[in-house]
Amino acid sequence: MSKWKLNLDQVTDICQRYPQGESSVSLARDMSVCEGTIRRQLIQHGIPIRSRSEAARKYVVDCSRFSEISTQEQAYWLGFIAADGCVYHNKLQILLQRGDKKHLTQLLAFLGSNHPVYDVLSGGFIKGGEQCLLHIQSKELVLDLIRHGVHPRKSFTLEWPEFLSRQLLCHYLRGYVDGNGTWMVLVRKSRPRRSFSFSICSNRRFLEGAQAFLMEACDLRQTKFKVVNRHPESTDICALRYDGRYQVGRIFHLLYEGATIWLPRKREKIEPLLG
Numbered sequence: 001m002s003k004w005k006l007n008l009d010q011v012t013d014i015c016q017r018y019p020q021g022e023s024s025v026s027l028a029r030d031m032s033v034c035e036g037t038i039r040r041q042l043i044q045h046g047i048p049i050r051s052r053s054e055a056a057r058k059y060v061v062d063c064s065r066f067s068e069i070s071t072q073e074q075a076y077w078l079g080f081i082a083a084d085g086c087v088y089h090n091k092l093q094i095l096l097q098r099g100d101k102k103h104l105t106q107l108l109a110f111l112g113s114n115h116p117v118y119d120v121l122s123g124g125f126i127k128g129g130e131q132c133l134l135h136i137q138s139k140e141l142v143l144d145l146i147r148h149g150v151h152p153r154k155s156f157t158l159e160w161p162e163f164l165s166r167q168l169l170c171h172y173l174r175g176y177v178d179g180n181g182t183w184m185v186l187v188r189k190s191r192p193r194r195s196f197s198f199s200i201c202s203n204r205r206f207l208e209g210a211q212a213f214l215m216e217a218c219d220l221r222q223t224k225f226k227v228v229n230r231h232p233e234s235t236d237i238c239a240l241r242y243d244g245r246y247q248v249g250r251i252f253h254l255l256y257e258g259a260t261i262w263l264p265r266k267r268e269k270i271e272p273l274l275g
Helices: 008-017 024-031 035-044 052-056 072-084 098-110 139-147 166-180 204-218 245-256 264-273
Strands: 085-088 091-097 118-120 131-137 181-186 195-203 226-229 237-243
Touching (some): 024 035, 072 085, 072 098, 072 166, 091 098, 098 131, 166 181, 166 204, 166 245, 181 264, 195 204, 204 237
Antiparallel strands (some): 085 091, 118 131, 181 195, 226 237
């Protein structure tokens, strides 16, 4: 085996393939290095080394969970994955801050899966603080997600899911907000009252559908999108934002009325202040 150092692409490949179940032995053979080199990279990037019993375990997943979208859970998780998930090469990957790890275990329960959720340290190929990582490889699961709008490079191609009923759209949007939305409460010294705002980011086409839905469901006015990122391969990535207790309160009640699943830290941030 070669003793040459691994390059960045190889390190990234190791950190992606090992959590999916590939062994350190096969990775070492593929990259012409010793197994110890692979293990050192995994330890350096905070990816736990599997025991022999764990290495022998076969991971399972109910590949049919997104074959149709007809329940609150299916709509919610579709929206959440549309915001925070990534599909590529028959794989689903989700990377969250470590404090949201329990939410990924809820997703695994929905998928009937025993896949592990890995804690990943900051630095290396993943930056931005301590995070948790989920990898699932399933061609059927990914094809169903793609069929329902979650494509590779979805930031540029995601479309508002007009195929869902209004009731399911509420749950879909709540999932999307939990993945890529913001509830804000600002307290300014110059103003005695709090300022409320709600926003989501996506491409213009998706936001046009989301805004039309919110205008009809919450009796809201039309607002202009704010460009947050210009990309040569796509239309502008923008933010849809509503301000004020009245408008934000209406959106909140629309999304959470009758809800059975949500990301706790986002709901708990805004709910006590809207009463």
